[in-house]
Amino acid sequence: MKIIEKFNQKQAKIGVVGLGYVGLPLAIGFAQNGHRVLGIDVDQFKADEINAGRSYIQHIDGVGIAKYSKSGLLSATVDFSQASGCDALIICVPTPLSGHHEPDLSYVINTLEALLPYLREEQVISLESTTYPGTTEEELRPRIESRGFKIGENFYLAYSPEREDPGNPEFSSVNIPKVMGGSTPSCSKVAQALYECVVEKVVPVRSTQVAEFAKLLENIYRSVNIGLVNELKIAADKMGVDIWEVIEAASTKPFGFKAFYPGPGLGGHCIPIDPFYLTWKAKEYGVHTRFIELAGEINESMPKYVVQNTSKALNTRKKSINGSSMLLLGLAYKENVDDMRESPTFHIMDQLRELGAEVSYFDPHIPIITPTREHADWAGLESVTWDETLISQFDCVIICTDHKCFNYQQLVDWADVVLDTRNALSKAGVTPKENQLFQS
Helix, strand or coil, X not given: CHXXXXXXXXXXXXXXXXXXXXXHHHHXXXXXXXXXXXXXXXXXXXXXXXXXXXXXXXXXXXXXXXXXXXXXXXXXXXXXXXXXXXXXXXXXXXXXXXXXXXXXXXXXXXXXXXXXXXXXXXXXXEECCCCCCCHHHHHHHHHHHCCCCCECCCEEEEECCCCCCCCCCCCCXXXXXXXXXXXXXXXXXXXXXXXXXXXXXXXXXXXXXXXXHHXXXXXXXXXXXXXXXXXXXXXXHHHCCCHHHHHHHHCCCCCCCCCCCCCCCCCCCCCCCHHHHHHHHHHCCCCCCHHHHHXXXXXXXXXXXXXXHHHHHHHCCCCCCCCCEXXXXXXXXXXXXXXXXXXXXXXXXXXXXXXXXEEEEECCCCCECCCCCCCHHHCCCECCCCCHHHHCCCCEEEEXXXXXXXXXXXXXXXXXXXXXXXXXXXXHCCCCXXXXXXEC
């Protein structure tokens, strides 16, 4: 196939549509391997930053962007008509949930509709956005075929789920095995050749549905196990048992056990959302996915559990949440990144404010809250400064994210009450003052 030859000879142009936490590192990876890359996004700011050789995501080094932008291997645009010049179009856009836990494919559909007028023969489209099994065949394929293309003959379609882990120094787009399924055998061959240009190992599967299901399984596995350990934490608290010590002890078993850890709730672009895509689709087949739904209920209840424990901690000082000042340490959903998507900290902030608390946050990775879909009313709030006089004035400090940059010794020296949802003080070897620390 000519398109495969173009990939192998680095003569193809790769289009990456959606330049966020998934699309940007993938675009850099292709450029790093000598392929011409065009990033396409609706956000003019992102396109301008890439063309200027700058990174707008904290954990992604701008050096590579500057290098490949200057060499001409990497460029970006908001003009979707330029997609016609690409041999491959990789779609990396969000797939959130609606308010009723139903899939919202509007970003995927709108992106494809914007691309349709500019598609041509001998192109391949690969969807990377997490979605329910059947999306590629039921939503993308008919729209592409409506333009007169024959999938597997003169146009190629595949699904290959992203496996990004923002801030992970060990794994990146390049060295994480890439699961991939094509709409037809020839689609699979083309998509495999595409991804072999950038990743060390491609894992072909029989169909797009298998690839879609595999991605959901990965995240459901984590969601269910995190839900389990969150439920066990609540039980352990009632029994006066340290769940962190329990997990450490169980982890000494060399087989049959993998450690998962409790926390204030789930965050990020995958685990809080993806399981419900399968739950929704399973109902079409009359299947009730009880494990998934139960895990979701438990994980979504954790912010409320944190707030309840905050109330108990304040009671020891004869205070209530109403009228108290709260500082939340860490807005990012995980440690050492600037990614606040689906962060449980937002839910804790919402609930504390509803109960009458004055809420502030400290996170050097996120100096100001930018607009979000679910928590737009927090936009514009700035992180407080790390100052002894200021920190000592808060009635309670809640550790929500365990950033390495946090100075926990100063925290215990300055703060009156500390609620630790991550076992951060213990891991840091910091000893709190008497009656200062509360776990949640």
